[in-house]
Amino acid sequence: MKAYLVRALIIVVVLVLTPVNLVWAHGEPVIAVEPAVAPAGGQITVIGTEMEPGEVFAITLEGPAGSIPLGEATATGEGEEGGFTAAFTIPSDVAPGSYIVRAATEEGEVATADLTLTEPSAEASAAPAMVVDEPSGELHALDRAKPAGQIAAVAVMIALSAAAGFVLIHKPR
Secondary structure (H helix, E strand, O other), X not given: OHHHHXXXXXXXXXXXXXXXXXXXXXOOOEEEEEOOEEEOOOEEEEEEEEEOOOOEEEEEEEEOOEEEEEEEEEOEEEOOEEEEEEEEEOOOOXXXXXXXXXXXXXXXXXXXXXXEEEOOOOOOOOOOOOOOOOOOOOOOOOOOOOOHHHHHHHHHHHHHHHXXXXXXXOOOO
């Protein structure tokens, strides 16, 4: 009878400590960038949808050289449907190439969109441009940081799994 209680207790503890992802009613935020190809020093418009009204998004330009802050945008709207439209100027000293425009809240919600930058030019247009980059030999660093809560949950799950395995292996037959 004790073995069943131990197993039931282990199952209850595992279920209680299993992280549950929250599902927001408005879904994940989405952004689009217009134009998709822009010159350095030019303007882009970032359009955000599927956001809670009042959420503040930090808009950054992510590339091989790091992160360039562009500004902030606040979602407006009624009920659970919100969004924003904001114009930002790309710094003229940004190198041509492929970039990611990232909109992130302090709570960790993130939306991304692709952007291709060309050389600064008065004749640059929104038409697709062929960008040829020379290999730089620099390592591309990806931010793969995990929240402390997620790391702690995984550590607890590993410990519980080890404890359950130990109990099952050493139980009397």
